[in-house]
Amino acid sequence: MSKKEIIHLYKKVIEDLKFSIEKGDYKKGDLLPSENDLCKSYDTTRVTIRQALSSLANMGYITRRHGKGSIVSEPKTGLGILSVSGVTAGIGGQKLITTILDKPIKKDWPSNFFYHLDENAIKAGCIFFSRLRYINNIPVLYEETHITNIDLPRFSSRSLENRSLFKVLKEHYNIEVKEGEQKIWAILADKTISSLLNIKTTHPVVHMKRCLQTNVKGLNIYSSLYCNTEDHFLQDSF
Amino acid sequence: MSKKEIIHLYKKVIEDLKFSIEKGDYKKGDLLPSENDLCKSYDTTRVTIRQALSSLANMGYITRRHGKGSIVSEPKTGLGILSVSGVTAGIGGQKLITTILDKPIKKDWPSNFFYHLDENAIKAGCIFFSRLRYINNIPVLYEETHITNIDLPRFSSRSLENRSLFKVLKEHYNIEVKEGEQKIWAILADKTISSLLNIKTTHPVVHMKRCLQTNVKGLNIYSSLYCNTEDHFLQDSF
DNA sequence: AAACATTACTTGTATATACAAGATAACTTT
DNA sequence: AAAGTTATCTTGTATATACAAGTAATGTTT
Numbered sequence: 293m294s295k296k297e298i299i300h301l302y303k304k305v306i307e308d309l310k311f312s313i314e315k316g317d318y319k320k321g322d323l324l325p326s327e328n329d330l331c332k333s334y335d336t337t338r339v340t341i342r343q344a345l346s347s348l349a350n351m352g353y354i355t356r357r358h359g360k361g362s363i364v365s366e367p368k369t370g371l372g373i374l375s376v377s378g379v380t381a382g383i384g385g386q387k388l389i390t391t392i393l394d395k396p397i398k399k400d401w402p403s404n405f406f407y408h409l410d411e412n413a414i415k416a417g418c419i420f421f422s423r424l425r426y427i428n429n430i431p432v433l434y435e436e437t438h439i440t441n442i443d444l445p446r447f448s449s450r451s452l453e454n455r456s457l458f459k460v461l462k463e464h465y466n467i468e469v470k471e472g473e474q475k476i477w478a479i480l481a482d483k484t485i486s487s488l489l490n491i492k493t494t495h496p497v498v499h500m501k502r503c504l505q506t507n508v509k510g511l512n513i514y515s516s517l518y519c520n521t522e523d524h525f526l527q528d529s530f
Numbered sequence: 531m532s533k534k535e536i537i538h539l540y541k542k543v544i545e546d547l548k549f550s551i552e553k554g555d556y557k558k559g560d561l562l563p564s565e566n567d568l569c570k571s572y573d574t575t576r577v578t579i580r581q582a583l584s585s586l587a588n589m590g591y592i593t594r595r596h597g598k599g600s601i602v603s604e605p606k607t608g609l610g611i612l613s614v615s616g617v618t619a620g621i622g623g624q625k626l627i628t629t630i631l632d633k634p635i636k637k638d639w640p641s642n643f644f645y646h647l648d649e650n651a652i653k654a655g656c657i658f659f660s661r662l663r664y665i666n667n668i669p670v671l672y673e674e675t676h677i678t679n680i681d682l683p684r685f686s687s688r689s690l691e692n693r694s695l696f697k698v699l700k701e702h703y704n705i706e707v708k709e710g711e712q713k714i715w716a717i718l719a720d721k722t723i724s725s726l727l728n729i730k731t732t733h734p735v736v737h738m739k740r741c742l743q744t745n746v747k748g749l750n751i752y753s754s755l756y757c758n759t760e761d762h763f764l765q766d767s768f
Numbered sequence: 769a770a771a772c773a774t775t776a777c778t779t780g781t782a783t784a785t786a787c788a789a790g791a792t793a794a795c796t797t798t
Numbered sequence: 799a800a801a802g803t804t805a806t807c808t809t810g811t812a813t814a815t816a817c818a819a820g821t822a823a824t825g826t827t828t
Contacts, residue, residue: 298818300781326808337783339577342809350588355709359790359808471593474766477759478716478734496716496734521715528712528766536788538811564778575813580779597778597820773826780819789810796803 301336305344313353313364324354324362389426393488396421396448398441405438407503407514416510417441419448424488432524434488435517442511457513467511472504481518489520498526539574543582551591551602562592562600627664631726634659634686636679643676645741645752654748655679657686662726670762672726673755680749695751705749710742719756727758736764 312318325333330341345362348354354362396419401409418438425433437457444465461467477499486493497518504513519526550556563571568579583600586592592600634657639647656676663671675695688698699705715737724731735756742751757764 302781323808328808337785338809339784340782343781345809346584352709356809357790358810359792361791361808471590476714476736476764476766478736478757479759480732480734494718494732496718498714498716498736519716521717526714528714540811561778566778575815576779577814578812581811583779594779595820596780597822599778599821769828771826771828773824775824776822778819778821780817782816782818784813784815786813787811789808791808792806794803794805796801798799798801 301334302340302343302347305330305334305341306347309344309348310351310353318364320364320366322364323360324364326361387426387428389429391424391426392421393424394420394422398448401438405514406501406516412510413440413512419444427524430523431489431520433517433519434485435515438514440511440513442508461506468507469504469513472502472513474500474502476500485518489518491520491522495520495522497521500526539572540578540581540585543568543572543579544585547582547586548589548591556602558602558604560602561598562602564599627667629662629664630659631662632658632660636686639676643752644739644754645750650748651678651750657682665762668761669727669758671755671757672723673753676752678749678751680746699744706745707742707751710740710751712738712740714738719758723756727756729758729760733758733760735759738764 309318309324318324324330324345327338327341327345330345331338334341345354345356349356349362352365354364356362398417398419401414401418418441420436420438422434422436424431425435427433447465458469478496479499481489481491481493481495481497483493485491485497486495489495489497491497498521500515500517500519502513502515502517504515506513547556547562556562562568562583565576565579565583568583569576572579583592583594587594587600590603592602594600636655636657639652639656656679658674658676660672660674662669663673682703685703688702696707716734717737719727719729719731719733719735721731723729723735724733727733727735729735736759738755738757740751740753740755742753744751
């Protein structure tokens with residue numbers, strides 16, 4: 293019954309190093325142990341270690357320098373919403389509070405949904421919820437999320453307040469975002485948005501539509517968000 | 531004198547496949563030749579082929595499916611400005627015209643420059659130019675660029691109109707963008723921007739600041755751009 | 769016809785090894 | 799003291815191989 297998850301070595305190396313960096317064992321500019329040192333530590337070969345390091349470089353945790361080593365990158369600040377990791381991970385030390393405006397409910401897709409849906413997705417319907425995020429008690433970001441309605445036991449009852457949607461999906465359902473795309477506009481806040489973000493209707497906001505594909509076939513996450521960038525900004529690294 | 535550039539096999543595989551995809555030999559949804567087929571074609575081993583394929587997957591050209599193969603991704607449309615490849619590559623089939631407002635000149639960095647500069651960069655000064663980009667004859671995007679002033683022979687005289695800055699840097703100086711970060715705001719157009727983009731001052735625009743690091747130590751590209759997203763949008767894939 | 773098993777093909781993970789090439793400090797020569 | 803050389807560290811590229819695991823079509827049994 294209990295499916296023994298075999299943990300791949302290169303993934304363990306990734307997790308370990310990521311954890312050490314996030315914990316602060318390695319700080320910005322520090323060198324990670326050399327590939328050969330890591331080989332000894334994990335009793336493996338460079339190919340495996342390099343697979344892990346190249347993945348970390350790709351995720352932005354380190355940059356690699358030929359002849360020098362793996363250098364820990366600057367930790368991301370600002371609203372890291374342009375990255376896959378989501379807002380909760382990106383905001384850094386500031387006080388982030390999330391409120392749920394519409395609790396997750398199963399329903400049909402809206403007519404004229406902003407993304408093309410295939411037959412199976414239409415049949416399945418979706419889970420919808422909306423959240424409003426506060427930074428230092430000021431509403432900054434409003435987000436509407438649609439997820440393809442495949443079987444996610446007890447999803448509706450899980451708390452999405454002050455938690456990353458991505459972490460919930462990963463921890464409880466082993467769902468990971470694999471790829472995605474996003475489109476960005478600058479618009480004036482309409483009545484709804486201006487009242488939610490407590491701004492005037494002449495106030496410009498960033499409007500973003502995202503489609504994220506997961507490792508589960510047919511399970512996509514669509515979100516439409518509005519951000520007041522007066523005191524903050526959206527940030528991305530690559 | 532003529533430095534014989536050795537072309538690495540995995541890079542050749544990347545270039546070949548990228549070219550084939552862009553040319554249309556492989557279309558969206560098609561499968562690339564299997565790893566073993568590519569091994570035979572290039573007389574190499576899977577490790578090398580996989581290095582190339584994983585790089586292509588990372589660049590968004592393909593997605594890989596365990597047990598299935600390498601699937602060609604949807605070609606990017608829209609203003610692909612959030613990706614490293616730049617605007618000229620991202621706009622696809624539409625008519626894109628670029629005009630140079632300020633030709634590249636060497637000068638000191640502006641006081642209160644938006645990014646932190648180290649001593650060497652300050653000493654070196656910068657090259658500055660600004661461009662206005664039209665899509666279907668409508669001004670859409672204004673961009674100011676600062677590049678660290680290291681020796682780039684004849685750079686000022688090279689045409690940046692209708693050409694990607696990135697392609698010029700790559701072809702003539704072998705300079706490639708390695709990593710970077712960008713920050714995004716929605717703002718109202720000020721007098722300068724509104725007259726450049728031919729819009730009212732109450733019109734919202736996307737404002738973006740980017741810092742791109744290159745493979746040349748100390749050579750960074752800083753750009754500050756403003757985009758009218760009324761008829762277009764900024765797009766990014768990952 | 770439906771369910772199951774086999775088979776062949778795909779990508780994923782991993783070991784072991786070799787040499788090339790960039791970075792840096794120590795050493796040697798001038 | 800300065801310049802050049804060497805040694806040794808680092809990552810980069812590459813070969814050769816093995817088995818695991820996902821996918822899909824085929825064949826077999828029920």
